[in-house]
Amino acid sequence: MSTAFLYALVGMGLFSLGLYALIVHTHLLRKILALNVMGSGVFLVLVALAKRTGEIQPDPVPHAMVITGIVVAVSATALALTLTLKLNEETGRAELPDEQRESH
Amino acid sequence: MGAMFTTIPWASALILLPLAGGMICFLWPRMVNALGLITVFATALSVIGLGWQIINDGVYHHPIGGWGAPLGIDLYADGLSLLMLSMTALVGICISIYSTAYFKREHTTRFWPLWLFLLGALNALFLSADIFNVYVTFELMGLAAVALVALAGGRDALGGAMRYLLAALLGSLAYLLGVALLYHGFGTVDIALLSQRVEPSPVLWATLGLMSAGLLLKTALFPLHFWLPPAHASAPAPVSALLSALVVKASFYILLRLWLEIFEPVVDDxxxxxxxxxxxxxxxxxxxxxxxxxxxxxxxxxxxxxxxxxxxxxxxxxxxxxxxxxxxxxxxxxxxxxxxxxxxxxxxxxxxxxxxxxxxxxxxxxxxxxxxxxxxxxxxxxxxxxxxxxxxxxxxxxxxxxxxxxxxxxxxxxxxxxxxxxxxxxxxxxxxxxxxxxxxxxxxxxxxxxxxxxxxxxxxxxxxxxxxxxxxxxxxxxxxxxxxxxxx
Structure with missing residues (x-):
């Protein structure tokens, strides 16, 4: 088993772990962290697969994708944290409110 | 005039105009209604320009900066893209006119930049020729759309926006993992090149599963629709209209493209x-x-x-x-x-x-x-x-x-x-x-x-x-x- 393959497997593991945490946890901070773990998993897969050709120089394209992905992840996390803060101000809890109520 | 009309790179204008317009709206918040309307109409004109080119010369293809696939970013438009762009322009114009009267003064300064970013992302998505660029446009679209839902404020809108954001990000990550595997398996992210190279393999099946799951979540196909009713119902009316009319169609369009170009020809099952x-x-x-x-x-x-x-x-x-x-x-x-x-x-x-x-x-x-x-x-x-x-x-x-x-x-x-x-x-x-x-x-x-x-x-x-x-x-x-x- 090559090192790159091991890294890719760890990436897949992080993705699954994050998915599990995203589903089971109710606190929004944990959900946001879970999404970030999932994102790191995907990035790890991309970086690991850049070595797939077996040459000494890794393929730079997946690295470029990871950099773009990190920028996206940072902006998404910022938006998610802002929304969490606003929700906390509004409801006093950092959790998703129940489905829409009947009356306003 | 005809010659000039055909040489302008309309497709680039379709992406640059709304993005630039959105940023200009931040600079002159007093004039957002006028600036926004001008941008939306100029974008619609660009759709007409692009349509003119496509009807006369056939499929439009533009390597940005002259780089070209597989390294550069390509813009690609055929009849299907043109129809989606026209739909976006038409619905966009009507919703923009509506919004000038709908929003209160303090909300217009937030609505217009976000809506113009959303418009730019939608246009870029319909013009994308590679699957990684699609991921980027998805995120741009998703973040703008979530912020638009949250505009209404209050418990329902914020909750709806949060639910929507989590679903959209999860969908994007599943899609991105699919992109990683496709690139690993076939060495390119260009849709046209992929359609020539793909062959049945475990990588392709894994990709099909991941990408479909991600895109179905974004398109809100039953039973992955749970996030849609709270988000669409609690947003301000023009935003609900944008989300239901355009945003869910964008992920359906990508699913359709990938299915037709990459998966359908090789998936016999x-x-x-x-x-x-x-x-x-x-x-x-x-x-x-x-x-x-x-x-x-x-x-x-x-x-x-x-x-x-x-x-x-x-x-x-x-x-x-x-x-x-x-x-x-x-x-x-x-x-x-x-x-x-x-x-x-x-x-x-x-x-x-x-x-x-x-x-x-x-x-x-x-x-x-x-x-x-x-x-x-x-x-x-x-x-x-x-x-x-x-x-x-x-x-x-x-x-x-x-x-x-x-x-x-x-x-x-x-x-x-x-x-x-x-x-x-x-x-x-x-x-x-x-x-x-x-x-x-x-x-x-x-x-x-x-x-x-x-x-x-x-x-x-x-x-x-x-x-x-x-x-x-x-x-x-x-x-x-x-x-x-x-x-x-």
Whole structure:
């Protein structure tokens, strides 16, 4: 088993772990962290697969994708944290409110 | 003039104009309404310019900065992209006119930049030629859309926005993992190159699973629709219209593209298409029944979107033997739904502005008091139900034809039942709109531009019923459905 393959497997593991945490946890901070773990998993897969050709120089394209992905992840996390803060101000809890109520 | 018209890179303008416009809106917050409208109209003109080029010269292809695939970013537009861009421009113009009157002063400065970013992301998505660029546009679109939902403020809107954000990010990550695997397996992210290189392999199956799951979540296909009703119902009316009309269509468009170009030719197994069709059928029934059960108008319209998305997926199992008819039907339904659903949400916004609530049972004689809005809702309803003459009718007729020729009576039954249920929930609203409610309430006047914007969109949905031949011949440019390809 090559090192790159091991890294890719760890990436897949992080993705699954994050998915599990995203589903089971109710606190929004944990959900946001879970999404970030999932994102790191995907990035790890991309970086690991850049070595797939077996040459000494890794393929730079997946690295470029990871950099773009990190920028996206940072902006998404910022938006998610802002929304969490606003929700906390509004409801006093950092959790998703129940489905829409009947009356306003 | 003709020469100049054809040499301008319209596709780049389609992306740059809204992005630049959005940033300019931050600089001059006092003039956002005018700046926003100018940008939206200029973008629409660029769609016309691009359409001119495509009709004259065929498929449009533009390597940005001259780099070209596989390293550079390519823009690509065929008939299908052009139809989606035109739909975005048309719905965008009407919603923009509506928004100038709808939002209060302090909200306009937030709405316009976000909406223009969303417009730029949508245009970029419809012009994308590689799967990684699609991921970036998805995120740009998703973040703008989530922020737009949160504009309304308050518990419901913030909760809806948060739920939407989590679902959108999860969908994007699944999609991105699929991109990583496809790149690993076949060494490119360019859709055209991928379609030449792909062959059946475990990597392809894993990719199909990940990408479909991500895109279905974003398109809100049953049972992954849980985030859609709270987000679409709690957003401000023009935002609901944008989300239901355009944003869910974007992920459907990508799914359709990937399916046609990459997966369908190599996936021999019919079970994937059957599963998508089954989920579509379940969405039609479940969404319609849920819509019928709602007591709030905006939730009813949002569940109707869940049902109408289901129709689009009925094309997958039908495409095996009647490819062109089924795909044309799905695309036609997507466009007419965009017009009709935007009209419905705008009409609902008028009713909320008028009466201060959206309880269906308390719609107090709005037919007499807001005839244009009630007319817009009814005309849009005609298209949603699939009655002639309307765009929805043409789409459903083509889909029925595809199902009848293959003797898929189960899908025929679903389509007819879905139509009847749609009739039931639309007449439920119209029934209360005609009668006097128990509680009468103070009413506010609705600006004429808000009423006319809704009516124009609804009339567009009806008019689409007369344009089947030109629209379908336009979609055929560049052969997006693979007509010339000989199928076994």
């Amino acid at each position: 019919k079970s994937v298409a059957s599963l998508l069709g089954l989920l579509g059928a379940a969405a039609v029934i479940w969404g319609s029944v849920q819509a019928l059960r709602q007591t709030r108008l905006k939730l009813l319209i949002a569940y109707s979107t869940v049902a109408q998305i289901g129709y689009l997926f009925l094309a997958f199992p039908l495409a095996a033997a009647a490819g062109v008819t089924a795909w044309s039907a799905a695309v036609y339904l997507a466009v007419s739904h965009a017009l009709a659903k935007a009209a419905m949400f705008l009409a609902a916004g008028n009713l909320i502005h008028f009466g201060g609530h959206d309880r269906i049972a308390d719609l107090d004689r709005v037919v007499q008091r807001l005839p244009l809005t009630a007319g817009a809702f009814a005309l849009a309803g005609v298209s949603i139900m699939g009655l002639p003459p309307s765009g929805g009718f043409i789409g459903k007729w083509l889909m029925l034809e595809a199902a009848l020729t293959q003797e898929r009576w189960d899908l025929v039954a679903v389509m007819i039942l879905g139509g009847l249920l749609a009739g039931a929930y639309i007449f439920k609203v119209l029934g209360y709109a005609f009668t006097q409610a128990d509680i009468t309430h103070e009413s506010k006047t609705v600006p004429a531009s808000m009423e006319w914007a809704a009516l124009l969109l609804a009339m567009g949905a009806i008019l689409l019923g007369f344009l089947a031949v030109p629209v379908l011949s336009l979609v055929g440019i560049g052969d997006p459905f693979g007509v010339s390809e000989v199928r076994p």
